[in-house]
Amino acid sequence: MTVRELKKILEKAPESVLDREIGYNIQDLGCSGFIDRFALLKEDLYYDFGDDPSLLRTKKELLDEGYTEEDIEMDWAIEIHRGDPIFIM
Numbered sequence: 321m322t323v324r325e326l327k328k329i330l331e332k333a334p335e336s337v338l339d340r341e342i343g344y345n346i347q348d349l350g351c352s353g354f355i356d357r358f359a360l361l362k363e364d365l366y367y368d369f370g371d372d373p374s375l376l377r378t379k380k381e382l383l384d385e386g387y388t389e390e391d392i393e394m395d396w397a398i399e400i401h402r403g404d405p406i407f408i409m
Contacts, residue, residue, distance in 0.1 A: 323348055341354045342354065342355045343355070344409060345351070349373060354409070355408070356409055357407055357408045358406070358408070359406055359408055360406070361400055361401065361403060361404050361406055362402065363379065363380070364378065364379065364398045364400070365377065365398070365399050365400040366378070366379060366392065366398055367396065368395065368396055368398075369395075369396075369397065376399055376400065379392060385409050
């Protein structure tokens with residue numbers, strides 16, 4: 321879903337729901353809850369090609385954990401890019 325698509329849905333939403341929290345349900349993982357906030361990422365988030373879900377980390381976090389620049393380049397991929405819109409849950 322794009323931000324533009326979400327905006328169109330929200331523009332059509334009845335006034336009565338606009339002040340309510342937005343919930344989520346991830347059926348594959350058996351988890352649900354409410355969205356904390358919407359943000360534009362300040363840093364790239366890296367994925368290790370491991371099990372899904374997998375904890376995404378910033379480059380700084382990876383370096384702090386002892387990975388080298390070469391390790392990161394070879395073993396990790398940017399999953400969500402800096403500046404991308406994201407819901408924080």
